[in-house]
Amino acid sequence: MKIYKLSIAVLFLSGSVFYAQDTKQDTVKNEKKIEGVVIQGSTSKKTETAILLDQKKAVIQKQAIGAEEISRKGISNVEQGLTKITGITTVEGRGLFVRGLEERYNYLLINGLGSPSNNPFQKIIALKQFPTDVVGKLNIYKTFNSNLYGDFAGATFDIETLTLDKAFSKIEFSVGINTLSTFRDNFKIAEGASGFDGYLGLNSKNRRLPNEVRDFRPSNYNFTAQESLNSFKDSWNVDNVKSLPNTSIGFTTAQKIKTGETGNLAFLFSLNQASKYSYRNGDNNLFRNNGPVIEANNILNKKSYEYETESSVLLGLGYKNKGTNVNLNAIYLQNSSNIIDDYDGFKLGMVNDRRFFRTNQQDISKFLDLQLTASQKLGERHLFKAGASYVMNNYSQPDRKIFELTYPNDFSNALISYGGNNLVRQYLDVDGKFYGSAYGEYSVFLGNKGERRDYPIQLSVGYNGFSDVRQNSYRFIFGNPGNNNQSSFINIDKPQTSFNNAVLNNQFHYGEGSDSYSYLSNIYQFVNAGYLNFDYKPTDSWDILIGGRFENDMRIIRFHRNADSKITNLTPNKNYFLPSLSIKKALNDRNNLRLSLSKTITRPVLIETMPIEYINPDNTSILGNSQIQNSENYNVDLKWEYFPSNKEMFAVNLFAKRIDKAIERGLKSSASAGGIIFTFLNAKKADLAGVELEGILSLGRISESLEKFTLGVNTTFMYSNVERSEAQLELEKPEGFTNDQLRKRGLQGASPYVINADLKYEYKNASNFSKTFSLVYNVSGSKILTVGGAGLDHYYERPFHQLDFVHQNQINKNWNIKFGVQNILNTKYRVELGDNGYLPLQQEGLTAINNFYNGITFNATVGYTF
Numbered sequence: 001m002k003i004y005k006l007s008i009a010v011l012f013l014s015g016s017v018f019y020a021q022d023t024k025q026d027t028v029k030n031e032k033k034i035e036g037v038v039i040q041g042s043t044s045k046k047t048e049t050a051i052l053l054d055q056k057k058a059v060i061q062k063q064a065i066g067a068e069e070i071s072r073k074g075i076s077n078v079e080q081g082l083t084k085i086t087g088i089t090t091v092e093g094r095g096l097f098v099r100g101l102e103e104r105y106n107y108l109l110i111n112g113l114g115s116p117s118n119n120p121f122q123k124i125i126a127l128k129q130f131p132t133d134v135v136g137k138l139n140i141y142k143t144f145n146s147n148l149y150g151d152f153a154g155a156t157f158d159i160e161t162l163t164l165d166k167a168f169s170k171i172e173f174s175v176g177i178n179t180l181s182t183f184r185d186n187f188k189i190a191e192g193a194s195g196f197d198g199y200l201g202l203n204s205k206n207r208r209l210p211n212e213v214r215d216f217r218p219s220n221y222n223f224t225a226q227e228s229l230n231s232f233k234d235s236w237n238v239d240n241v242k243s244l245p246n247t248s249i250g251f252t253t254a255q256k257i258k259t260g261e262t263g264n265l266a267f268l269f270s271l272n273q274a275s276k277y278s279y280r281n282g283d284n285n286l287f288r289n290n291g292p293v294i295e296a297n298n299i300l301n302k303k304s305y306e307y308e309t310e311s312s313v314l315l316g317l318g319y320k321n322k323g324t325n326v327n328l329n330a331i332y333l334q335n336s337s338n339i340i341d342d343y344d345g346f347k348l349g350m351v352n353d354r355r356f357f358r359t360n361q362q363d364i365s366k367f368l369d370l371q372l373t374a375s376q377k378l379g380e381r382h383l384f385k386a387g388a389s390y391v392m393n394n395y396s397q398p399d400r401k402i403f404e405l406t407y408p409n410d411f412s413n414a415l416i417s418y419g420g421n422n423l424v425r426q427y428l429d430v431d432g433k434f435y436g437s438a439y440g441e442y443s444v445f446l447g448n449k450g451e452r453r454d455y456p457i458q459l460s461v462g463y464n465g466f467s468d469v470r471q472n473s474y475r476f477i478f479g480n481p482g483n484n485n486q487s488s489f490i491n492i493d494k495p496q497t498s499f500n501n502a503v504l505n506n507q508f509h510y511g512e513g514s515d516s517y518s519y520l521s522n523i524y525q526f527v528n529a530g531y532l533n534f535d536y537k538p539t540d541s542w543d544i545l546i547g548g549r550f551e552n553d554m555r556i557i558r559f560h561r562n563a564d565s566k567i568t569n570l571t572p573n574k575n576y577f578l579p580s581l582s583i584k585k586a587l588n589d590r591n592n593l594r595l596s597l598s599k600t601i602t603r604p605v606l607i608e609t610m611p612i613e614y615i616n617p618d619n620t621s622i623l624g625n626s627q628i629q630n631s632e633n634y635n636v637d638l639k640w641e642y643f644p645s646n647k648e649m650f651a652v653n654l655f656a657k658r659i660d661k662a663i664e665r666g667l668k669s670s671a672s673a674g675g676i677i678f679t680f681l682n683a684k685k686a687d688l689a690g691v692e693l694e695g696i697l698s699l700g701r702i703s704e705s706l707e708k709f710t711l712g713v714n715t716t717f718m719y720s721n722v723e724r725s726e727a728q729l730e731l732e733k734p735e736g737f738t739n740d741q742l743r744k745r746g747l748q749g750a751s752p753y754v755i756n757a758d759l760k761y762e763y764k765n766a767s768n769f770s771k772t773f774s775l776v777y778n779v780s781g782s783k784i785l786t787v788g789g790a791g792l793d794h795y796y797e798r799p800f801h802q803l804d805f806v807h808q809n810q811i812n813k814n815w816n817i818k819f820g821v822q823n824i825l826n827t828k829y830r831v832e833l834g835d836n837g838y839l840p841l842q843q844e845g846l847t848a849i850n851n852f853y854n855g856i857t858f859n860a861t862v863g864y865t866f
Contacts, residue, residue: 049646056643059535059543060582061143061596078159079127082138089754089780095122097780098154099655099690099716102749104605104663105153111161111329111371113389114149114437114466118365120395120430120606125367129310129333136160143582143637144598146531146547147441147462150578152600153633153659161314161329169253172863176246180855181279187243188305190360191235193338199275199309201336204364206233207398209427209475218475218514228503228510234399237496238340238360248274263321270314278306282852284343284618286676287833288669289734289790295842297676298618300345307338323377333367344407347619357404359617367393383443391435400426402617417487418508423479431471439464458535465528472521474612475514482506517560521611524556547580557626559611570626576601592641602631604663608680623679634658653692662686662722664748666787668731678786684725686747690718712758720747734791734838745794751783769810778802785831793834795849801827818861826856
């Protein structure tokens with residue numbers, strides 16, 4: 001029996017648009033007598049039920065979170081949303097950890113197209129900048145398939161932009177109050193950052209390199225007195241303000257126009273703007289090997305004031321007509337952080353010299369992604385898909401100003417000495433000169449359906465790849481002493497006038513101190529891959545997916561070594577064959593068994609390969625390693641899934657990985673007196689094994705009085721072990737120790753456990769509008785943040801317990817309100833020196849590296865849809 005369905009589907013920009021199509025499908029097996037036509041409306045693909053069904057049917061391990069769950073949990077950005085998935089966590093904006101693996105092991109797609117990072121310190125774009133107002137679904141692939149990029153060990157994230165059920169317009173306003181940061185008196189913010197230009201991030205134009213040196217190779221240029229006064233547009237002054245509540249406003253509209261009898265043209269526009277104040281106060285300590293003991297290198301208190309603004313714009317156009325689907329997207333993201341950091345204490349072991357130093361910086365990133373995707377279906381057996389994107393992105397820290405002096409008794413009359421690096425301006429620019437990504441795929445469906453839902457064989461052949469060209473510039477301008485008295489008194493918050501007078505009195509002048517050659521480097525990366533997928537379904541209960549991917553990875557790093565005019569070219573070029581196998585066996589309608597095997601690679605984060613030493617005011621620095629190599633990963637997963645109902649599931653997943661040349665962050669001593677360098681090295685190999693447990697349970701199973709409650713829990717427990725490389729052995733072992741005396745340790749960044757939990761209460765009012773209350777909890781175990789060196793134990797990031805409450809109330813078809821409380825437990829964030837070093841700690845009990853509170857945030861959102 002054949003039943004014809006008329007499906008009314010949804011607007012899906014960068015995936016689909018409003019459309020109507022006829023599809024043939026056998027819905028009743030072994031029925032020969034009944035014939036008819038059923039009119040059926042499509043269910044939304046973004047509901048939690050639909051997403052759970054999609055997870056159940058997929059052959060590879062795929063999880064997702066849709067717009068409905070995003071809204072219910074009060075999720076405001078993509079990063080928050082992904083942490084609600086099994087085994088995924090984040091702490092302090094350092095990206096996402098999947099199965100305890102750091103962000104370098106993940107990869108990002110936007111509508112199936114590759115996306116570069118807009119921050120050299122992160123592998124993927126800072127996803128907190130991506131508002132969920134423009135997200136239809138977040139897909140997370142935890143097992144590899146050959147049509148995904150080979151850069152895969154933790155997960156690949158694919159952001160599908162907004163999926164809509166109908167045309168609408170919506171405006172939303174949010175306000176948040178933090179118990180630690182909001183309404184704080186004397187909140188410090190850079191002069192000019194608190195106005196309208198600062199709100200839009202436009203104040204960065206005043207922080208650019210002066211014209212005298214901007215387009216020239218550094219040549220130790222000395223600025224005249226007038227140039228020192230007039231060429232630097234940004235002030236050293238800071239304003240003391242009362243910090244305001246955090247706010248955000250967003251507007252989204254989606255419209256459609258019918259074209260012809262079966263075609264539809266869709267339009268989407270979304271605009272979002274947000275601002276946030278953050279204050280933190282805590283320790284900022286470092287330790288070093290000093291002969292027979294480990295002693296404090298720095299003991300500092302750090303107060304941090306951050307004013308952050310975010311902007312996003314999405315423009316989408318889509319056309320669909322029967323088997324034709326064409327979509328055009330433009331995505332713009334901008335983040336501007338104005339940061340004042342005040343340090344108080346001693347550094348470099350100089351315990352009798354209490355210092356005060358301040359950093360005044362702006363981090364600004366701009367990201368524009370233009371995308372064109374298309375698909376064409378020819379009959380029922382042939383499908384063509386293609387897409388391309390062009391990305392313009394830039395990250396900079398313009399005019400990062402640092403001054404230092406002896407700790408004053410009177411901050412309005414503090415003595416500063418010029419020279420000796422007491423007055424420094426830094427300029428970091430990572431310019432994405434070009435990024436292009438593309439894919440193309442042809443699929444053919446073979447065999448006969450018979451009474452089954454799908455063709456038994458699908459053969460796909462395709463290409464995807466990207467080109468990424470970056471130019472990195474890192475320059476310094478110093479306050480050089482003059483011929484007259486080289487010190488003066490300043491007001492810490494208003495030093496500009498005193499500095500101007502000192503320049504006029506020839507007490508100091510500005511001069512560039514950048515090296516003439518090593519200030520500039522270029523990194524080119526070209527990845528091109530062809531792949532073949534063979535999906536065989538011998539019966540409705542079996543699905544076997546075999547894939548093979550051939551990927552070429554060519555990287556060119558061009559740079560100068562310090563004071564060397566000769567260009568150094570590093571050109572690692574390697575071919576990888578990356579096979580994959582995924583098998584799904586549906587034991588019955590409610591149980592699945594899955595097996596996945598694959599080989600993948602991991603590419604380093606940009607800062608890990610950049611041939612520069614990024615310098616901080618506390619005498620720490622980050623040193624890239626241009627010799628770093630890609631990791632090669634061997635992955636195996638075995639998973640059982642049970643779906644007792646369309647809203648419930650339980651799963652147990654056993655996984656293991658061998659990571660050859662695993663990339664790790666470690667410590668080494670600086671050549672400069674007392675400095676500490678964070679650098680990156682390849683381990684020889686790392687082994688990981690773990691189990692993931694996941695459950696979504698309706699508590700109505702326990703008691704009818706609990707039928708409106710749903711409990712979701714997912715946990716990951718993992719073991720890891722590293723075999724060190726020769727370079728790591730040299731760094732880690734203290735003098736007099738042998739390699740065999742070094743203790744076993746886990747993989748840097750790998751957490752022994754991750755726990756996510758979600759308790760939801762949902763009911764509908766008399767008008768059938770939903771109201772939900774949710775408690776969401778997350779924690780991960782202690783993990784190595786930085787591998788220790790020269791006898792020091794490792795730096796550990798301790799567990800951070802996050803508990804949030806969210807209430808959503810759909811009052812009527814127009815009005816929606818949300819109320820949330822984030823970080824209810826207000827746990828202290830802690831990074832500590834481990835207590836298992838090879839040498840005794842001089843000051844027992846002093847192990848804090850960094851610690852601070854974030855405060856509790858109360859947030860209210862009002863939305864109006866029309």
